Amino acid sequence: MTDKILIAFKSIGKNKNRNFLTMLGIIIGIASVICILAIGDGFAHTVTKGMGNHNTRNKVVIMYQPTTDDNTDGGFTNNDEAVLEKIPGVEQVKLASSVVEAGAKAQYKTKNVTMSLNKQPKHLKLAKGDYFQMSGASNGVYISEDLAHKLFKKNVLNRLISIDGTVFVVQGIYHISDMNYRPDAYVSKTIFKQLFANQISKDEARLSVAPKANKKWIGKRAVKQMKKMGEQKNIGTYEVSNPDQVSKQFTKILNDITYFIAFIAGISLLIAGIGVMNVMYITVSERRKEIGIRRAFGATSNDIRNQFLIESVVLCVIGGVIGIIFGYLLVAIINAFLPFKAVITAYALILSLSVSTAVGLIFGFIPSNKAAKSELVGLLKEE
Known part of the structure; x- marks a missing residue:
């Protein structure tokens, strides 16, 4: 050969x-x-x-979906959490939200813009300004270039803007690439919890199950229990979520x-x-x-x-x-x-x-x- x-x-x-x-x-x-x-x-x-890595091993996620767009504040309650914890095979229940951003209205002089905002991340690359970790009830805000163009013509830094009636100082501007989603603005964690966290409902119940438990059976049982005893059952529906399967598809x-x-x-x-x-x-x-x-x-x-x-x-x-x-x-x-x-x-x-x-x-x-x-x-x- x-x-x-x-x-x-x-x-x-x-x-x-x-x-x-x-x-x-x-x-x-x-x-x-x-x-x-x-x-x-x-x-x-x-x-x-960008969709995120989901560690679903020994976990079952139950989603709450409101039946109408008007019921945006519904979700799981502490009583729902107690009901789910009683299901055989469930070791722990943690309530969370699939949406971690809040909606608000930003105003500068006569300009009004609808925007989304979130609590400040640990690292943020700025196009303008200096980045530092805002602590406590800081009135600083970082905004995207798109929001800056809608509100200002130039000289954006250190301008005062009103977000849902609260005055903030623009500390910096960041760029949002086509492949990485970001909200329109970031505020300190303390301010976010005080002013905007009430908009975010607990629409996820994350069940940690025993290693040898039947996840499929637990998911069906959890949905059945919520349909029967859930406090928001009359204004929403419950279903088992499989984020890894969606990502794979x-x-x-x-x-x-x-x-x-x-x-x-x-x-x-x-x-x-x-x-x-x-x-x-x-x-x-x-x-x-x-x-x-x-x-x-x-x-x-x-x-x-x-x-x-x-x-x-x-x-x-x-x-x-x-x-x-x-x-x-x-x-x-x-x-x-x-x-x-x-x-x-x-x-x-x-x-x-x-x-x-x-x-x-x-x-x-x-x-x-x-x-x-x-x-x-x-x-x-x-x-």
Whole structure:
């Protein structure tokens, strides 16, 4: 096998220009597939990361949904929590909210803007101003560039704005990228709890269950108990939430779209395969004397077929490797312009090499088979 591979490399090296032009289609096709898969995988990773990682092991989440938009203050109560804790297999119940932002109205002179706000994070990159951790009943506020443009024309820092009747001082401005969601403003944790936390209802009940408990049964039992004894049962509904399943379904949809586009781009490999078949036919025609000599010295049809088939595969694999290298370079260039990072996975590399090998096998088989079936008498007559 090693000897046949070496012979294949020597044969390819004798007609470098012709074989390179043949490989060009493979190179372009593989590089395109690598780029598309990298962009798709990078986008899916960024989106699912933004959706959050949910540790649902030994946990069951029950969601409350109001029946009308008017009942925005409903949710789970302390009595509901006590009812859920009595369910067999439930070790602890924690009430939380799926929405951690509050709505408010910001006013500057005659301008009024509806906005969202949240408590200040530990780290925040500012476009303007100096960032520091506001403590206590601080009247400082950090606002987004979009909100700043709606309220002010220029000289935003240290301006006074009114948020739901409370006066705040603008300490800094931050940028919101297309891939990372942020609210319109941040205030200190103390101020947020005092003025805005009452808007956020407890619409999630997170049940910590025993390791050997049946999560599916506990979820059904919890929903049944809430429908029967929940204090907000008349103005809302209860259901089991599975955030990981939603995230997986969304990722699957993104991957399906990516693979479909990659398949369309991979059609160019079909054209490249036809080019490989053509050059292999030419190679077989040019080397009929060599075939005749090898047959005369005892080479079998399988030996001849395998030799030319190996040359076809080697030609395509070389093109695939070069295509992967070009794909890496293109992804590095594309990353400079994308709002997220395109990621080349091991799966994309294995797929590319597999496709290259498959093209060589499929489109190289017919010319190789023709060479194998050449009659020795006919080859000697030509000489």
